[in-house]
Amino acid sequence: MQLDSSGKFLRKPSILFVWNKDIKNPGAGGGTIELHAVMKRLADKGYRITQVSGNFPRSKKSEEVDGINIVRLGKLYTMPFFLWKAQLLNRFIEKFDVVVEGLGYVSLGLPLVTRRPLMVICAHLPKEIFFIEGPITMGKPLGYVTATLARFIESVLTPRLYKNAKVFTFSESTKKDMVETGFPENNVIMIPYALAHYTTHSEDNLKQLSEMNLELVKQERPSIVCIGRLRKYKGVQDLIKAVPKIKQDFPDVKVHIVGKGQYEEELKELAKSLGLEKSVIFPGYITTKEKFELIASSQLLVMPSYREGFATPVFEAQLCGTVPVVSDAVGVKELVVPGKTGLVFPRGNSEALAECVVHLLKDEKLRQQMRENGLQSVKTMDWRKKEEEFIDALEKQIQDLSGYQPASRSRVSPFNSRMPSGKAETELSPLTSY
Numbered sequence: 391m392q393l394d395s396s397g398k399f400l401r402k403p404s405i406l407f408v409w410n411k412d413i414k415n416p417g418a419g420g421g422t423i424e425l426h427a428v429m430k431r432l433a434d435k436g437y438r439i440t441q442v443s444g445n446f447p448r449s450k451k452s453e454e455v456d457g458i459n460i461v462r463l464g465k466l467y468t469m470p471f472f473l474w475k476a477q478l479l480n481r482f483i484e485k486f487d488v489v490v491e492g493l494g495y496v497s498l499g500l501p502l503v504t505r506r507p508l509m510v511i512c513a514h515l516p517k518e519i520f521f522i523e524g525p526i527t528m529g530k531p532l533g534y535v536t537a538t539l540a541r542f543i544e545s546v547l548t549p550r551l552y553k554n555a556k557v558f559t560f561s562e563s564t565k566k567d568m569v570e571t572g573f574p575e576n577n578v579i580m581i582p583y584a585l586a587h588y589t590t591h592s593e594d595n596l597k598q599l600s601e602m603n604l605e606l607v608k609q610e611r612p613s614i615v616c617i618g619r620l621r622k623y624k625g626v627q628d629l630i631k632a633v634p635k636i637k638q639d640f641p642d643v644k645v646h647i648v649g650k651g652q653y654e655e656e657l658k659e660l661a662k663s664l665g666l667e668k669s670v671i672f673p674g675y676i677t678t679k680e681k682f683e684l685i686a687s688s689q690l691l692v693m694p695s696y697r698e699g700f701a702t703p704v705f706e707a708q709l710c711g712t713v714p715v716v717s718d719a720v721g722v723k724e725l726v727v728p729g730k731t732g733l734v735f736p737r738g739n740s741e742a743l744a745e746c747v748v749h750l751l752k753d754e755k756l757r758q759q760m761r762e763n764g765l766q767s768v769k770t771m772d773w774r775k776k777e778e779e780f781i782d783a784l785e786k787q788i789q790d791l792s793g794y795q796p797a798s799r800s801r802v803s804p805f806n807s808r809m810p811s812g813k814a815e816t817e818l819s820p821l822t823s824y
Contacts, residue, residue, distance in 0.1 A: 403487035403792040404438035406506075410469060410494055412443040412460045414453075419619065420702050421513055424585035425492065426456070431781055433457035437788070440486065444469040470498045477503045487792040490784075493557070495520070496540050497548040501555075507791030509784075510557040513585070513699020514564045514721050515544060515571060519623045522696065526622055526653065549573050556787050558780070560584050560700055563720045583773065584780035585700060612643040612751050613688040615712070617681070617703040618695070620651030625694030625717060625737060627653075630660050632744035633669055639748050645670045646684055686710040689757065690750060696737050698722050704732075708764035713757050715746045731764040 411418050413426040433439045433456065440459040444466040445451075452461045463472035476482035483489060483504040491500055493512040500508060520540045525533035549572030557578045559565050565580040614636075618624050626647055636643050647657065647670060654672070661670040676684070685691060691707035691714045698721035704714045708731065716722045717737035726732035733750060735742040750757050789795060 402436045402438070402796075403788055403794050404440070404485070405432065405488050405490060405788060406483060406486040407439065407441045407490045407492070408443075408473065408498060408500070409441060409492040410444055410466055411446075412441055412462070413455060414449065414460070415443065415446045417446070417466075421492075421585065421699055425511070426458070428585075428777075428781060428784070429458050430456045432785070435785070442469065442473055470496075473498065474503055487794075488788050493548075493552075496543055497551065499547075499551060501551045508552075508555045509787055509791070510552060510555050512557055512559050512564070512568065514559075514561075514697055515567055517541070517544065517567075517697065519697055520544075522623045523621060545571055553577075558584075558784065561721050561724055563724055564699070567720055579783060581776060581780045581783065583700070583771065584776045608689055609644075609687050612640045613646070614643065614690045614692055614747065615646045615648060615684055615688045615707075616692045616694070617648045617685075617706075618693075620647070620649050620654040620657060622653050622656075623696045624651075624653075625696050625719075626657055627660055628694045628738055628740045628743055629692050630657060630664065630666065630670055631740035632747065633661075633666050634664055635741065635744035636747050636751075637669065640751055643669060643751075646688070647672050648674075648676060648681065648684065650674050682706070682710060685712050688712055690715055690747060692743070692747070693717065693722055694737070694743060695719050695722055701725055705768050708768040711761045711765050713750060713760045713764065715743070715750065717743075727763075727767075731760055731767055 407425070407429055409422065409425055411422045413422060415422070429439045429441060438459075439457065440461060442461050442463055444464055445462040446466070449462055452459065454460070463469050463476065473482070477484075483500070483506055486506060489500060489504070489506050489508045491498060491508060491510050493510050493515075495516050520537035521534065524537035524540070527533060528536055553574060555577065557568065557573055559568060559578060559580050560582060562580060562582065565578050568578050569575045614629075616626055616629055618626075620626060629645065629647075633643070633645055645666075658672060661667060673680075673684075685703075685707055689712065691703060691712050693701050693704055693714060693716040695701065695717055697719050701716070701722045704716060704722070704725040707714045714726055714732040716726050716732060716734055718734050719737045723734055726734055728734045733746040735746050750760075
């Protein structure tokens with residue numbers, strides 16, 4: 391960064407965020423929404439923010455959104471190679487003072503190509519997800535080989551490459567997972583629930599909840615809802631396999647699978663093979679209002695994932711007075727107090743899942759108590775404070791790594807701030823050929 395004659399910095403640091411999807415991507419999930427909100431906050435504070443992500447159909451090569459310069463390289467899975475190419479040919483990363491990498495399925499290995507100060511945001515490590523999703527995406531022989539290589543990189547190379555980087559994560563189980571994998575414990579900064587404010591407490595969500603007044607009558611017919619992308623690691627197949635056992639006690643039960651994804655057809659075929667076409671419903675994508683109405687009118691929400699960064703539907707269910715039944719997966723199990731705010735079952739165990747559901751559907755008194763406990767728990771959680779804590783910690787690391795020391799730290803309101811209208815200082819033109 392440039393200094394003036396007195397040795398003071400002329401501007402705040404420029405920051406490069408590397409994340410596979412951006413806010414305009416149709417497949418953007420909760421993590422992308424939350425990260426965008428964080429970048430927007432930093433842009434409001436005067437930091438020059440650029441995000442590198444993958445292209446999607448009809449996307450622009452670069453554009454500015456909410457004061458954030460978005461540069462798209464390659465596609466979702468080829469973006470890392472194009473970023474390496476941009477760095478090796480044009481020294482692209484060197485244009486920035488600090489780099490923040492979103493550690494997704496595989497690390498990008500940025501320490502190998504740049505010595506720029508680096509931080510990492512990691513919602514969760516994929517681990518066994520490689521072997522669940524690889525064969526589906528690439529076919530069995532190549533999928534298993536690729537999964538084995540990816541798992542080796544994750545467990546052996548990544549902890550060594552990023553041994554000096556500060557890593558932000560958002561659940562105790564994910565922090566434990568990372569330390570066991572080999573990341574230095576003193577480098578892993580855990581701030582629980584820090585990336586859940588906008589997906590659970592956005593103005594749109596709160597407006598819908600307010601309009602519903604949380605007083606929708608639960609359906610007389612037993613109703614279960616499951617929300618998320620339809621990928622195999624989300625465990626929806628285990629819920630469908632549990633339905634025949636649930637129907638033994640509740641023959642008219644309805645299960646609503648909300649969302650879409652590459653595993654959708656396999657799930658529909660599974661439901662059909664079990665004769666559940668009338669019991670398992672696939673509404674696809676629905677509006678926010680429809681989502682909350684469906685959650686609030688259902689007795690239970692099931693979250694059967696094998697691994698999550700942060701399972702926001704669990705909190706949405708509690709806000710709607712609906713009891714969650716969740717797997718014991720990383721990023722999920724800590725969102726429920728077993729026996730008090732919901733029930734937890736071993737992931738992948740459809741028999742245990744069915745038993746939890748039947749138990750709660752039979753015991754209305756217990757269900758009502760869990761509903762009250764969960765609603766009270768989620769209402770008393772200070773989401774805004776957690777988000778502020780994360781942004782303050784992130785900003786401190788940025789300043790420490792870049793050497794920037796502000797004269798005073800004035801707080802910008804996350805709700806009244808306006809977006810910068812100009813382009814960031816970083817020029818994007820060298821990337822137009824990619």
